[in-house]
Amino acid sequence: MIRVLIVEDDPMVAQLNKRFVESIEGFKVLGVASNGEDALMFLKNNLVDLIILDVYMPKIDGLSVLKEMRKKFIKADVILVTAAKETENIDEALKLGAVDYLIKPFEFERLKSSLENYLLRYKLLQSKNTIQQEDIDRITKSSKIQNDAPLQKGLHRATLERIRGFMKKNDKESLTSEEIAEKVGMSRVTVRRYLEYLTTTEEIKLEVEYGSIGRPSHLYKYNRR
Structure with missing residues (x-):
């Protein structure tokens, strides 16, 4: 079971995302944080596999949370969610290791696709001691085909x-x-x-x-x- 933390300052959106995530088999939401400060505190005391992280939040923004996670060697993966389309933010997020970047407003099917790709990667890496090139291609190419192909x-x-x-x-x-x-x-x-x-x-x-x-x-x- 993939353990998920949702970080979103809008309570209604946070609960909606929680229901979406838990409707997909293999995922369990461990907690919901309304700001970056609470998110870092939660990560200090709980083991999380994946964080769905909003960028614009009070106290500490999402990119700062991601930077702090890397400084503290917190290995949880991150899907960033934001209304911002600035290339600089997207580039920085990807360099910090975000596994995906969703721009609001996004459809549930786009989030579902992102989570299913992550689940595929998670199962593959957990089930094998050694990995082949075709395994890597299966992870990376399926994501590109599903999300980018017109x-x-x-x-x-x-x-x-x-x-x-x-x-x-x-x-x-x-x-x-x-x-x-x-x-x-x-x-x-x-x-x-x-x-x-x-x-x-x-x-x-x-x-x-x-x-x-x-x-x-x-x-x-x-x-x-």
Whole structure:
């Protein structure tokens, strides 16, 4: 279970983020801090894996919290959240080791994608004593593909994430578009369009199965790179 601290000065946003995080399997929110000072105190007394950290807060801002964490060798990972789009802040945050940077207002699917990428990395690094190049590529490239790749015209991010999430959860199975459509509650035509997109990004493998009678079956399977 990944232990999470949420640092956000807006109580309503903090509770909303808490519900979002805990709706994703594998995450547990240990605490919520309303400012950087309380966050550092919490980290002094609790072991945390991941911090969802707002930048603009009273007392101590998020970047200062991150700097202080590095000085004190606190190894928790950080996803920074801010309304700021300044290149300087983003560059500094990444140099300080932030694993992701979300700009408000962001959709839940974007946060979900960030957390799922983090979970993938966490499980991989926890389960292996040695790591191969393909493991590193699986962590870094999947994040880039999911978060940065522009969608084709007519595709929607929320629908894409729904189908992507289903395929991840059923990554040991090879499924037809009809089976996937039935499970996710969408039309086969719609599902096929998204599966074709995910095939072009190499997140899904297309397998053609030839039977003795009739047309060949097209099977889709999540690509565990």
